Amino acid sequence: MPRPSASFSTALLLFCLLxxxxxxxxxxxxxxxxxxxxxxxxxxxxxxxxxxxxxIGRCDALKPxxxxxxPERGTERKVFLQRLKMCREFYAFxxxxxxxxxx
Amino acid sequence: MKKSLFFTLxxxxxxxxxxxxxxxxxxxxxxxxxxxxxxxxxxxxxxRAPVVFDHWLHRAKxxxxxxxxxxxxxxxxxxxxxxxxxxxxxxxxxxxxNGRTSFAACSTKxxxxxGTCDRCHSAGKKVTRHYxxxxxxxxxxxxxxxxxIDWEQAEAEGSITPVDFLAGVSIKREALTPQKDFxxxxxxxxMPEIIFSHQKHTVWNGCELxxxxxxxxxxxxxxxxxxxxxxxxxxxxxCHSSVAFPLIDCQRCHIKPVR
Numbered sequence: 001m002p003r004p005s006a007s008f009s010t011a012l013l014l015f016c017l018l019x020x021x022x023x024x025x026x027x028x029x030x031x032x033x034x035x036x037x038x039x040x041x042x043x044x045x046x047x048x049x050x051x052x053x054x055x056i057g058r059c060d061a062l063k064p065x066x067x068x069x070x071p072e073r074g075t076e077r078k079v080f081l082q083r084l085k086m087c088r089e090f091y092a093f094x095x096x097x098x099x100x101x102x103x
Numbered sequence: 104m105k106k107s108l109f110f111t112l113x114x115x116x117x118x119x120x121x122x123x124x125x126x127x128x129x130x131x132x133x134x135x136x137x138x139x140x141x142x143x144x145x146x147x148x149x150x151r152a153p154v155v156f157d158h159w160l161h162r163a164k165x166x167x168x169x170x171x172x173x174x175x176x177x178x179x180x181x182x183x184x185x186x187x188x189x190x191x192x193x194x195x196x197x198x199x200x201n202g203r204t205s206f207a208a209c210s211t212k213x214x215x216x217x218g219t220c221d222r223c224h225s226a227g228k229k230v231t232r233h234y235x236x237x238x239x240x241x242x243x244x245x246x247x248x249x250x251x252i253d254w255e256q257a258e259a260e261g262s263i264t265p266v267d268f269l270a271g272v273s274i275k276r277e278a279l280t281p282q283k284d285f286x287x288x289x290x291x292x293x294m295p296e297i298i299f300s301h302q303k304h305t306v307w308n309g310c311e312l313x314x315x316x317x318x319x320x321x322x323x324x325x326x327x328x329x330x331x332x333x334x335x336x337x338x339x340x341x342c343h344s345s346v347a348f349p350l351i352d353c354q355r356c357h358i359k360p361v362r
Contacts, residue, residue, distance in 0.1 A: 034274075035274045035275075038274060039274040039275065039276050040276075041309075041310055041311050042276060042305070042309065042310055043276075044310070074188075075186075075188065075189045075192045075194050076194075078184075078189070079175050079189075079194050082175045082177075083172075083173075086172065086175075086311045086312075086316070087311060089311070089315055089316070090310055090311035090314055090315070093314045093315040093319075094314075
């Protein structure tokens with residue numbers, strides 16, 4: 001078997017790299033979702049009940065994913081679970097003020 | 104006329120009780136000690152002196168919200184469980200003490216006997232501080248209790264400008280929607296109204312720090328709380344007994360609203 005040329009190997013390698021989906025590192029993806037979901041707390045009273053419910057749903061979906069972070073990501077797990085808890089509880093509070101005002 | 108005299112006496116009596124109570128439990132902290140937190144969940148066990156954290160220096164530079172919401176420090180001394188590795192990875196103290204925003208925090212790899220470690224691991228040690236309380240606070244407006252500084256005034260006149268955003272940590276948000284302000288109506292007859300600016304507190308603390316952890320009540324006036332509970336460190340007492348102006352400053356909350 002003749003050895004494949006160096007340029008061919010490089011091309012093959014590049015091709016494989018391109019085919020591979022390029023996921024954000026897992027933690028970065030979780031952080032981005034956290035920012036998107038919890039960046040609206042201060043404005044929560046201006047959102048509709050449906051919008052707040054959707055945000056709470058996304059909090060609940062994010063929680064188990066954060067819980068799965070391994071020991072090498074123990075700090076992120078601790079920090080973001082704590083921040084998520086505050087954020088989710090505040091949305092629940094905001095929702096209850098809506099329900100209180102429009103029975 | 105009589106009623107207000109009665110109230111003044113009542114207030115004096117309670118102040119006396121309040122002072123006696125704090126006097127019995129522990130001596131009142133000196134201005135530079137007010138808001139000091141000593142952290143020792145892990146330090147001494149690992150052969151390091153406990154860590155001393157001072158609110159006066161940090162709150163002059165950053166909002167409560169930045170640290171207690173965005174960075175995630177708990178509102179009770181010792182309960183965050185900050186570890187050296189967390190700081191090293193750029194969280195908690197390490198969010199700022201990373202060698203860029205400010206001097207670097209813990210290292211779990213090399214353990215130099217340098218003075219940098221001692222700047223935080225300083226309890227019981229003779230460490231010369233870079234920031235001297237007297238010099239730092241000299242030009243700030245005076246307050247009667249706590250740090251002896253009127254922090255609200257200091258901010259209003261621009262002597263301090265606490266930062267509310269830390270790149271890479273804080274979430275980029277749209278502008279804050281102002282909250283309508285209200286006074287809290289006293290439940291006890293003859294008591295003056297209690298002033299409380301929802302708007303100002305939101306800027307300092309952020310909604311999620313107070314709701315629902317500290318104030319669960321959905322409708323204004325629904326949560327029933329008393330001065331006794333506040334003295335126990337609940338409700339307003341969470342902040343106004345250890346970091347914001349202390350409870351002995353009765354008149355700052357119990358004043359008649361301006362008409």
